[in-house]
Amino acid sequence: MGILEVKNVGKRFGGLQALGDVNLSVKENSVHAIIGPNGAGKSTLLNCLVGKLIPDTGSVMFDGQSVLGRAPYEINQMGISRVFQTPEIFGDLSVLENMMIPCFAKRDGAFEMNAFSDVMSQKDVLEKAEHMLEEMNMADKRHMHAAAMSRGDKRRLEIGMCLSQEPRLLLLDEPTAGMARADTNNTIDLLKEISDQRDITIAIIEHDMHVVFSLANRITVLAQGTPLVEDDPENIRGNPKVREAYLGETA
Amino acid sequence: MFKLEKTDLSLLVIVAVLTMFAPFILNPFPADSAMAQFNAGYPDLMQRFVIFGVFAIGFNILFGLTGYLSFGHAAFLGVGSYAAVWMFKLLSMNVVPAIILSVIVAGLFSLVIGFVSLRRSGIYFSILTLAFAQMMFALAYSVLTPITGGETGLQLALDDPRILGVSQTAGGNIPVPSIFGLEMRSSAELALGAWSFTFNVGYYFCALIMLVSFYVAIRIFRSPFGMMLRAVKSNQQRMNYTGLNSKPYTLAAFVISGMYAGLAGGLMASMDPLAGAERMQWTASGEVVLMTILGGVGTLIGPVLGAGFIKYFENIFSKINSTILHEWFAFLPDGLEDLLVNVLYPFIGKGWHLTLGILFMLVVIYLPGGLVEGGQRVNGWFRNRGAKKSTTKTTPAE
Ligand SMILES: Nc1ncnc2c1ncn2[C@@H]1O[C@H](COP(=O)(O)OP(=O)(O)O)[C@@H](O)[C@H]1O
Ligand SMILES: [Mg+2]
Numbered sequence: 001m002g003i004l005e006v007k008n009v010g011k012r013f014g015g016l017q018a019l020g021d022v023n024l025s026v027k028e029n030s031v032h033a034i035i036g037p038n039g040a041g042k043s044t045l046l047n048c049l050v051g052k053l054i055p056d057t058g059s060v061m062f063d064g065q066s067v068l069g070r071a072p073y074e075i076n077q078m079g080i081s082r083v084f085q086t087p088e089i090f091g092d093l094s095v096l097e098n099m100m101i102p103c104f105a106k107r108d109g110a111f112e113m114n115a116f117s118d119v120m121s122q123k124d125v126l127e128k129a130e131h132m133l134e135e136m137n138m139a140d141k142r143h144m145h146a147a148a149m150s151r152g153d154k155r156r157l158e159i160g161m162c163l164s165q166e167p168r169l170l171l172l173d174e175p176t177a178g179m180a181r182a183d184t185n186n187t188i189d190l191l192k193e194i195s196d197q198r199d200i201t202i203a204i205i206e207h208d209m210h211v212v213f214s215l216a217n218r219i220t221v222l223a224q225g226t227p228l229v230e231d232d233p234e235n236i237r238g239n240p241k242v243r244e245a246y247l248g249e250t251a
Numbered sequence: 252m253f254k255l256e257k258t259d260l261s262l263l264v265i266v267a268v269l270t271m272f273a274p275f276i277l278n279p280f281p282a283d284s285a286m287a288q289f290n291a292g293y294p295d296l297m298q299r300f301v302i303f304g305v306f307a308i309g310f311n312i313l314f315g316l317t318g319y320l321s322f323g324h325a326a327f328l329g330v331g332s333y334a335a336v337w338m339f340k341l342l343s344m345n346v347v348p349a350i351i352l353s354v355i356v357a358g359l360f361s362l363v364i365g366f367v368s369l370r371r372s373g374i375y376f377s378i379l380t381l382a383f384a385q386m387m388f389a390l391a392y393s394v395l396t397p398i399t400g401g402e403t404g405l406q407l408a409l410d411d412p413r414i415l416g417v418s419q420t421a422g423g424n425i426p427v428p429s430i431f432g433l434e435m436r437s438s439a440e441l442a443l444g445a446w447s448f449t450f451n452v453g454y455y456f457c458a459l460i461m462l463v464s465f466y467v468a469i470r471i472f473r474s475p476f477g478m479m480l481r482a483v484k485s486n487q488q489r490m491n492y493t494g495l496n497s498k499p500y501t502l503a504a505f506v507i508s509g510m511y512a513g514l515a516g517g518l519m520a521s522m523d524p525l526a527g528a529e530r531m532q533w534t535a536s537g538e539v540v541l542m543t544i545l546g547g548v549g550t551l552i553g554p555v556l557g558a559g560f561i562k563y564f565e566n567i568f569s570k571i572n573s574t575i576l577h578e579w580f581a582f583l584p585d586g587l588e589d590l591l592v593n594v595l596y597p598f599i600g601k602g603w604h605l606t607l608g609i610l611f612m613l614v615v616i617y618l619p620g621g622l623v624e625g626g627q628r629v630n631g632w633f634r635n636r637g638a639k640k641s642t643t644k645t646t647p648a649e
Binding site: 104108117121 | 254256470473474476477479482485486488490492493494496497499500503
């Protein structure tokens with residue numbers, strides 16, 4: 001049993017069958033990549049996992065519990081954190097505040113009416129946020145306006161925010177899309193470090209083969225809403241079916 | 252002190268000093284000089300300054316922190332006023348229970364209206380709040396007349412039951428609102444040479460409540476709850492995917508600001524024990540939006556400044572008429588005098604709205620941070636000049 005079990009998931013948008021009959025099993029502590037051509041349904045699948053979409057059929061189990069019908073914040077509290085295709089951070093807040101918010105969510109839950117104590121007097125949260133900023137190498141930027149940072153830094157911050165919640169499953173939707181090579185390599189290194197040093201499972205949607213083969217130890221290929229194959233990276237590389245569907249080459 | 256950061260504490264102290272000395276500060280001109288009409292230090296206006304200050308401080312907790320723009324907050328002020336007057340009629344002329352009931356009733360109304368309106372965001376939220384407020388206004392005017400007094404408004408009468416008090420004073424009058432015997436309307440006068448100053452119980456009562464409201468707002472702004480409200484404004488998507496339920500946060504902010512509005516309404520009724528439906532009209536809701544934006548959305552002091560600014564204009568500019576203008580420019584040759592008066596006339600008296608409108612546009616376009624941003628710019632400019640001066644001074648010494 002994997003930590004995430006997706007069974008017979010289907011999703012239809014009007015006349016379009018975005019997801020056909022998806023089965024997917026993500027093993028605990030693995031880095032599982034989901035690849036496939038544009039429009040294959042990768043983002044749709046991910047949205048079904050985090051409560052943004054509810055699939056028409058099938059089931060999604062995380063750690064033995066169904067996530068279907070739960071709100072995004074509830075699924076997050078179960079231990080699934082998500083990194084978006086374009087970094088989603090609190091642009092109007094400082095970098096430190098950005099990091100403190102997930103720490104509060106972890107400590108106090110989905111809602112806490114803590115209206116009369118000073119933020120800076122919450123030493124445990126403050127320390128944890130500072131610590132995470134150091135780990136992300138952005139301690140010097142703590143008082144910066146988050147919106148003023150470079151895209152690479154925003155991505156780093158977002159990943160750090162997700163990690164500070166100590167999630168069991170980290171989902172990433174094309175985390176290197178639109179990044180320069182150097183930033184892409186930094187992100188690869190960061191994710192490698194994360195999966196090596198933490199007790200965490202990573203599921204990553206990616207377009208860039210370089211990223212996929214540097215990180216993943218399991219790959220699912222999605223085409224037209226259905227999984228084509230699920231296998232180890234070495235077998236995927238040479239698989240003619242994958243080459244045909246994904247790389248557009250005729251065998 | 253008060254568990255506040257240094258800058259916040261000094262802000263609180265400044266506001267406290269300004270409100271406590273307001274009778275002096277607002278009456279800078281001798282009582283019978285030509286400039287006396289610019290004096291704002293009379294009880295009625297000073298009370299309005301601080302009461303609308305309370306209203307705007309509360310509104311800013313919703314609008315400034317979460318970004319949800321309510322166009323119906325006057326409704327909560329209105330129900331607060333009605334609740335207070337009913338308390339005067341039925342229970343006692345003491346303002347304390349009246350104000351407590353105002354806050355509770357406004358809180359309940361805002362809980363229901365907020366719950367429904369917050370199902371939408373952006374312009375749809377604003378429209379929903381506006382619709383609710385207009386509905387309440389219309390009901391107060393018509394079918395709810397037994398409770399609201401309809402068009403005449405809710406007033407005290409000589410035969411009010413008043414459980415803990417008398418229906419009439421010994422002289423056969425309606426008693427007046429008081430706090431444990433001290434009448435809200437009583438004042439002390441101080442004459443210093445040509446100047447005269449009025450110290451009014453009602454004003455000081457409202458001012459103290461405003462200071463407490465301001466203090467509570469500072470604490471909310473600096474709290475984890477306040478940070479979550481700013482997170483709502485900044486990125487709700489990220490918030491929800493960070494395990495936080497943005498709904499109860501926004502609703503709590505809505506209810507808190509509704510309670511502030513109810514408090515303001517209760518204070519209004521305590522100064523003058525009557526309540527009318529016009530307090531709930533959409534123009535009144537719009538006014539608090541203007542106050543907050545003019546002063547500086549999301550800043551602590553901005554709403555108070557905006558409230559004072561608008562109330563000053565409303566009461567002082569609207570009183571200048573053409574006779575007064577002619578007096579001012581009497582020293583000029585007749586033709587020029589008439590010309591100037593005719594040019595200025597549209598901006599004064601009933602035309603004060605025009606002046607306010609122009610000022611509002613100028614602020615929104617050139618100072619999006621409101622009067623607070625204006626103050627910061629002036630301050631920065633002085634500091635820069637000061638810094639330059641001190642460097643030029645120290646250089647030769649080296
Ligand atoms: N909310 C939606 N409404 C209608 N169609 C959608 C929606 N989201 C995605 N689709 C369609 O579903 C298909 C799969 O999209 P998506 O999951 O974004 O693909 P990928 O991420 O693999 O590129 C596409 O054809 C897309 O146009
Ligand atoms: Mg996609």
